Amino acid sequence: MVNFQQIEVILAEDEEMFREMALPNIIEAGIAEDKIHIAEDGQEAIAHLDRLQAQAAPGTVIVMLLDVRMPVMDGNKCAQTVQESVASGSRAACPFMICCSANIREVAETSSGDFHMTMPKSFSPSSVAYCMTMAFN
Structure with missing residues (x-):
């Protein structure tokens, strides 16, 4: 069984409305606030990633959403930068990166392929839980 207490989530979202909608759904999925x-x-997401990777148990x-x-x-x-740092050896581990967009067609057309999966906005607690489970596979 997946232990969501082992998960740290970085939510990178510039629009406050989407952050306010996403946060309760992530918590309801089982991730502690x-x-x-x-x-x-x-850039802020990478700064969080650097700190978390340095301190994580x-x-x-x-x-990363x-x-x-x-x-x-x-x-x-951001995803490309993280993948390049893993490939060069300057980052030991790659986080599980999820692309979030209100326009999934745009994602298919512009994504560099550096994401592990895609999730449409706005997402439900069950879709968050599914993605978190996939991060363990």
């Missing part, structure tokens, strides 16, 4: 880290763009799974369109660094660029 203190395990959810909010970023307003991809063994067995911790890090999941990345909005496709954000200022400063969008979700595609």
